[in-house]
Amino acid sequence: MSLSLEQVQRIAHLARIEISETEALANQGQLNGIFGLIEQMQAVDTRGVEPMAHAQDVAQRLREDAVTETDRRAAFQAVAPEAEAGLYLVPKVIE
């Protein structure tokens, strides 16, 4: 398997990372090297093996539907790049 330049650019777009053509070219070589390593997996017959998503075989627990946190909105919004009147500001998305 080998990633084309267009594929690298497409992945970068999906990941919302702006990438120049020079960067895409540099990444293409390195990513293909890494996928060369990953390809070793394809030779292994894993039919019938249950995928392991997690180290411990435990179920997600549920908690009571109760308010347990105090209101710390001001403290949490103080670290935002741009906030006003309790809202996070971003560029206009609806004209």
Add this chain to the structure above:
Amino acid sequence: MINASLKELSQALAAKEISSVELTSLFLDRIERLNPAINAFVTVDRERSLAMARAADARLAAGTAGPLTGIPIAQKDIFCAEGWRTTCGSKMLANFVSPYDATVIRKMHGEAGLVSLGKTNMDEFAMGSSNETSFFGPVRNPWDRERVPGGSSGGSAAAVAARLAPAATGTDTGGSIRQPASLCNLTGLKPTYGVVSRYGMIAFASSLDQGGPMAASAEDCALLLNAMAGYDERDSTSLDRAREDYARDLEKPLAGLRIGLPKEFFGEGCAAEVMAAVRAAVVEYEKLGASTVEVSLPNSHLSVPAYYVIAPAEASSNLSRFDGVRYGYRAPEYGNLDDMYAKTRAQGFGDEVKRRILIGTYVLSHGYYDAYYLQAQRIRRLIANDFVEAFKSCDVILGPTSPSTAFRIGEKAADPVQMYLSDIYTIAVNLAGLPGMSIPCGFAGGLPVGLQLIGNYFAEAQLLNVAHRYQQATDWHRCMPDGIA
């Protein structure tokens, strides 16, 4: 005092031979003097540390102190600490002052009364094995300043190795506690997945990440793990288990212990001098009454490929939160919202982090999920099953931590695949979720060699026992680098 064990520091504090303020000042002064050449700390806040030390002294005076109250410690900059800048080694969080405490921070400082000396440098978002991917520059190994300390907990390792702190915390996703411990002559422990809370520990690969202690000895690590571990309802993967004293079995004799030697860890790919030190440790264990048995981990060669699918997949999801909206960096100039995301992430993340996000995005994308992600998860099961099988004939597994000693800064930086292969002996442990340690076992060309010990699930106390008895019989863990007095 800088070479004292945590137990000795605890006794000195209890006997009022030294105050926490004096002890904390001693280490802060060392950081001021020695850190510029090593770059182990990215944030130091003397006043904040001294305020914590004064509070610890008050507890010591009031008789409400615990065994670690007043002892200074360095915190890896992956743990959110309220009021402290928490960067995770990234430009993305270079100015982020955390509004809350990670559970590990709350337990260690709030409950145990440890004093924070500051935040340690690390590979960006814990993605690296050399500490070269940090936005704040590489950390230098105190044993040879032209070499890396390992990573990603390289700042923590260098800080303890240079005695800028008596101990430190680390996190380990694929070897990030054990490998730097190995390269810097320290003792480091990655606990069983789920033993230490991940709440407030900035996520890299959530099914693999686990925090743990890094210190001079197994005894120190046992005392620190007592303060770090425990059930936390704020971490949905934290395990609800009875509290245990990880130091309880330290002194147990090793007679009858069965040590498994995986043939895959004793074959090609490991530097001869490293292997010689590991084999000498095996002989030492036999003298201590342990027996050895050959075991096999037949799928261990697949651990690096499977890891480089699973970890980037989880990372690409976890790091999608860094979008320039709620916290962290935002690009100064942008057009629409999509452009703001793309420019923020292009400017805020370094090359290695971007590379892993791209890998993760690709393996999770339509048409590739089964071939990569699902296949990696199936191989993860095979790797975990190998350990289940191996532990039928042994109590602990032993081998090298790292295939080489500390490499030169820049040596592997341009070749990601070579860098990834430096974690070849540690990654399988994370995939299986087992506890693992690295302890000093000798030197090769003047550089430390680490011995890896792998235990069965929840066998931390046993691992610490196995490490402690070796450290009572050997002096490797007491060796110090030159030029740090």
